[in-house]
Amino acid sequence: MAILIDETKRVIIQGITGREGQARTKLMLGYGTNVVAGCTPGKGGEEVQGVPVFDKVEQAMAHSREHAAGDIDISVVLVPARFVKGAAIEAIEAGVKLVVLVPDRVPVWDAMEIAAAAKDHDARFVGPNTLGVISPGKAVVGMIGGRAESAKAWFKPGNVGVISRSGGMSSSTAYYLGRAGIGCSTICHVGGDSVLGVRIPDAALMFENDPQTDAIVIFGEIGGSMEEDLARLMIEGKVTKPVVAYIGGKAAKEGTRFSHAGAIIEGGKGTHAGKVEALEAAGATVVESFGDLPGAVGSVLGGD
Amino acid sequence: MARLHEHEGKALLAEAGFTIPRGSVAASPAEAREVAEALGGPCVVKIQAWTTGRKAIGGVAIVDSPEAAAAEAERMLGMSVGAFPVEKVLIEELVEIDRELFISLYIDDAARAPRILLSLSGGSGIEERGAGVHRLTCDVRSGVDEAELDAALAESDLEQAIRPKVAEAVRAVFDVAKKHEARSVEINPLAIGRRSALRADEFEVVAADCRMTIDDYAVFRHPDLGIEIARELDHPPTKLERIAYEIEQADHRGTFYFAQLNWVDRHSEPISDWVDRHSEPISDSQEETTTAAALATDASARRADLPLVGFHGAGGGGSMMSMDAITSEGFTIANFTDTSGNPSAAKVYRAARIILSQPGLVGYFGSGSGVASQEQFWSAYGLAKAFWELNLDIPAVIRLGGNSEDRAVEILESVNDLVPATIEGYKKDDPPRMIADRFARLVAGSVREPWKPRRPRVPDYVGADFAFRFEITGGRVWIDTRDWDSTKATVLAHAAELLKDDNGRPALAVSQDEIAGKDSELIACEVECRRAGAPVVFVELDIRGLD
Numbered sequence: 009m010a011i012l013i014d015e016t017k018r019v020i021i022q023g024i025t026g027r028e029g030q031a032r033t034k035l036m037l038g039y040g041t042n043v044v045a046g047c048t049p050g051k052g053g054e055e056v057q058g059v060p061v062f063d064k065v066e067q068a069m070a071h072s073r074e075h076a077a078g079d080i081d082i083s084v085v086l087v088p089a090r091f092v093k094g095a096a097i098e099a100i101e102a103g104v105k106l107v108v109l110v111p112d113r114v115p116v117w118d119a120m121e122i123a124a125a126a127k128d129h130d131a132r133f134v135g136p137n138t139l140g141v142i143s144p145g146k147a148v149v150g151m152i153g154g155r156a157e158s159a160k161a162w163f164k165p166g167n168v169g170v171i172s173r174s175g176g177m178s179s180s181t182a183y184y185l186g187r188a189g190i191g192c193s194t195i196c197h198v199g200g201d202s203v204l205g206v207r208i209p210d211a212a213l214m215f216e217n218d219p220q221t222d223a224i225v226i227f228g229e230i231g232g233s234m235e236e237d238l239a240r241l242m243i244e245g246k247v248t249k250p251v252v253a254y255i256g257g258k259a260a261k262e263g264t265r266f267s268h269a270g271a272i273i274e275g276g277k278g279t280h281a282g283k284v285e286a287l288e289a290a291g292a293t294v295v296e297s298f299g300d301l302p303g304a305v306g307s308v309l310g311g312d
Numbered sequence: 313m314a315r316l317h318e319h320e321g322k323a324l325l326a327e328a329g330f331t332i333p334r335g336s337v338a339a340s341p342a343e344a345r346e347v348a349e350a351l352g353g354p355c356v357v358k359i360q361a362w363t364t365g366r367k368a369i370g371g372v373a374i375v376d377s378p379e380a381a382a383a384e385a386e387r388m389l390g391m392s393v394g395a396f397p398v399e400k401v402l403i404e405e406l407v408e409i410d411r412e413l414f415i416s417l418y419i420d421d422a423a424r425a426p427r428i429l430l431s432l433s434g435g436s437g438i439e440e441r442g443a444g445v446h447r448l449t450c451d452v453r454s455g456v457d458e459a460e461l462d463a464a465l466a467e468s469d470l471e472q473a474i475r476p477k478v479a480e481a482v483r484a485v486f487d488v489a490k491k492h493e494a495r496s497v498e499i500n501p502l503a504i505g506r507r508s509a510l511r512a513d514e515f516e517v518v519a520a521d522c523r524m525t526i527d528d529y530a531v532f533r534h535p536d537l538g539i540e541i542a543r544e545l546d547h548p549p550t551k552l553e554r555i556a557y558e559i560e561q562a563d564h565r566g567t568f569y570f571a572q573l574n575w576v577d578r579h580s581e582p583i584s585d586w587v588d589r590h591s592e593p594i595s596d597s598q599e600e601t602t603t604a605a606a607l608a609t610d611a612s613a614r615r616a617d618l619p620l621v622g623f624h625g626a627g628g629g630g631s632m633m634s635m636d637a638i639t640s641e642g643f644t645i646a647n648f649t650d651t652s653g654n655p656s657a658a659k660v661y662r663a664a665r666i667i668l669s670q671p672g673l674v675g676y677f678g679s680g681s682g683v684a685s686q687e688q689f690w691s692a693y694g695l696a697k698a699f700w701e702l703n704l705d706i707p708a709v710i711r712l713g714g715n716s717e718d719r720a721v722e723i724l725e726s727v728n729d730l731v732p733a734t735i736e737g738y739k740k741d742d743p744p745r746m747i748a749d750r751f752a753r754l755v756a757g758s759v760r761e762p763w764k765p766r767r768p769r770v771p772d773y774v775g776a777d778f779a780f781r782f783e784i785t786g787g788r789v790w791i792d793t794r795d796w797d798s799t800k801a802t803v804l805a806h807a808a809e810l811l812k813d814d815n816g817r818p819a820l821a822v823s824q825d826e827i828a829g830k831d832s833e834l835i836a837c838e839v840e841c842r843r844a845g846a847p848v849v850f851v852e853l854d855i856r857g858l859d
Binding site for chain 1: 419421422424425426451452453490493495527528529530532533543544545567569571573625626627628629630631632633635636637639640645648650652653680681682683684685686687713714715740741743744745
């Protein structure tokens with residue numbers, strides 16, 4: 009088991025003919041993801057690395073039913089930021105239940121409209137501004153690892169679920185865990201923005217219900233309330249698996265955004281200290297230095 | 313989130329049908345007098361600055377004559393908020409406030425939708441007060457939940473006659489926020505009152521103040537707002553931040569984020585004192601024999617008051633983690649920079665040039681997540697070019713872990729042979745803490761004088777008639793033809809099949825259109841040719857505003 013993605017999921021790529029689309033198709037195919045189709049308006053009939061391209065998600069859906077024995081499970085959106093809203097809503101309306109929004113700089117009102125559409129259709133989305141999700145040894149959606157051979161070398165299968173607000177640190181966290189002999193069930197980069205589809209507490213609930221996952225690792229950041237919301241779930245007894253966290257931005261000052269759209273302390277809310285305190289009060293292990301993460305995870309797993 | 317000043321936000325509210333006090337901004341006492349004269353009656357003069365609690369710092373005054381308005385304007389225009397002078401004041405008619413309400417719209421990340429806070433009493437600290445505050449649900453498409461709004465008003469002791477006007481104001485706040493893609497709108501107070509100069513009897517709902525921020529990522533859809541730099545900073549943008557922002561706008565290959573956090577004239581200690589105190593170099597043998605514990609004590613004592621470091625992160629989270637690592641070692645970073653998302657070599661080069669435009673740096677520290685999905689050699693080429701051009705003479709420690717890290721480190725460290733500085737590259741298996749420690753040792757052991765920004769060096773064939781020249785996006789390439797017969801093999805070997813030999817002269821092997829976008833490959837060619845002892849290719853990259 010794993011969460012969100014595995015080798016059985018049928019995946020399409022919106023924007024497959026673009027620069028990023030082509031590069032990430034190679035990664036996904038190379039890693040073993042079941043990519044059944046791609047979409048780019050006006051490019052229907054072409055192929056990218058053997059994957060058929062359609063103008064519309066609806067057509068890709070029909071293709072998937074006919075040739076891949078079922079509905080599309082996931083669409084990975086790799087179009088320029090200003091077209092993300094249209095692409096995501098098209099996929100959601102065509103019946104895709106999980107949309108992965110990779111692009112950075114998606115306007116927040118667009119993200120909220122995508123959220124409203126997802127709610128209407130009982131769908132979910134990861135991102136925007138996500139590097140994607142990878143279940144080591146199974147499949148990847150998005151661009152974690154960059155290249156299939158790197159992804160295979162860096163990430164080991166295992167029993168730890170990783171949730172990160174940073175793309176690079178998703179890879180980094182899983183890599184250093186792997187070096188310490190700890191593998192991962194799924195690595196989920198929830199995204200760097202303030203309005204996200206799958207938030208840290210949502211992903212934690214999925215890991216809670218995943219039999220393969222024995223512990224949850226969080227790379228959190230200043231800003232927003234996701235870490236505090238996770239702490240609440242832990243206190244309510246809804247997340248009972250051990251949680252180990254690192255929170256970035258201890259040296260950040262209020263009122264300045266630190267790169268990620270969501271990484272800003274406003275009105276004294278979303279501080280490093282506030283998040284550490286909330287998580288510790290809920291029983292999580294919060295490490296001071298990122299380098300201490302693998303050791304702390306090893307401890308909560310009982311040293312095995 | 314680009315912030316708007318009070319008067320800018322109020323103008324947007326007025327467009328949406330809000331009542332705002334009559335008034336205008338002034339940049340001089342004379343202008344303030346004119347505005348007050350035209351208003352004709354008691355006025356309020358307010359500084360236009362990004363701060364809360366303006367009253368407490370003397371930024372708000374009530375005046376009863378144009379002369380008094382001019383006097384207050386003169387005083388306020390001499391004020392500074394933080395390090396920044398007040399440039400404008402707003403002069404408005406005085407509103408006789410009968411009652412103060414509060415409306416604020418914000419983006420609720422848990423609900424993934426806007427939410428409106430409505431309170432029946434104004435003032436600061438509204439979130440803490442709790443009682444009487446309504447949190448109204450909004451649908452991003454249709455607006456505020458009307459049933460919740462009705463219930464909130466019905467519960468209140470507001471007069472019946474004024475309730476529809478308050479409801480209108482709440483709806484208008486949503487409309488303004490949606491139209492301009494605001495991340496927040498705050499009207500505090502929303503006044504129920506009479507505008508004194510009009511001698512009106514009827515109570516009106518008036519926006520007496522307004523704070524609004526616009527989503528950075530939507531600014532491109534709102535050129536009418538005149539936002540020059542869509543970045544949330546705690547200060548108005550500096551010259552370098554403006555230059556950096558322009559680069560980011562012109563090149564969307566990857567991300568480049570640059571914010572200045574500290575600068576020399578803000579730093580408490582004169583750098584000469586620091587240099588005096590840190591003039592004892594540490595020998596290599598000492599390093600090897602000292603125990604880790606002794607090192608930690610020794611190092612922290614040595615670093616407690618280190619001056620500024622140029623910081624170059626990669627990836628939002630990795631940059632933040634690296635910033636924490638370097639500051640927890642006692643350093644102060646001059647700037648926060650992030651180049652990531654597979655940035656072009658040109659973008660990383662320009663980032664390095666901007667970082668090295670800050671005086672007083674004792675070193676250049678680069679680190680990201682350490683396990684980057686992007687191909688790291690492009691970043692290495694960008695850094696190698698910048699370090700060579702500036703003849704770097706302060707230490708640089710760069711963690712280039714991730715895809716193609718071996719090649720990246722080799723490229724970066726090749727610059728050691730060409731500049732006075734020690735430049736060290738590190739990989740994914742080198743922990744940030746060890747690298748920060750190494751950086752501190754290099755700084756303490758080698759820096760005699762802090763960094764002085766300088767003009768980049770340029771080869772003598774740049775601009776020469778004999779050089780072969782062609783344009784690329786954001787610049788141009790020069791190739792020295794003087795000894796082409798003996799250098800062409802090297803150049804063509806590193807030119808990624810973009811160049812060729814045409815009867816003893818260099819020439820393009822692809823169309824002008826195609827080569828224009830190959831700036832990264834050409835930067836690689838320049839760096840590789842220099843490494844190979846044939847420094848005959850130079851990519852001149854423009855950075856507008858950086859002299």
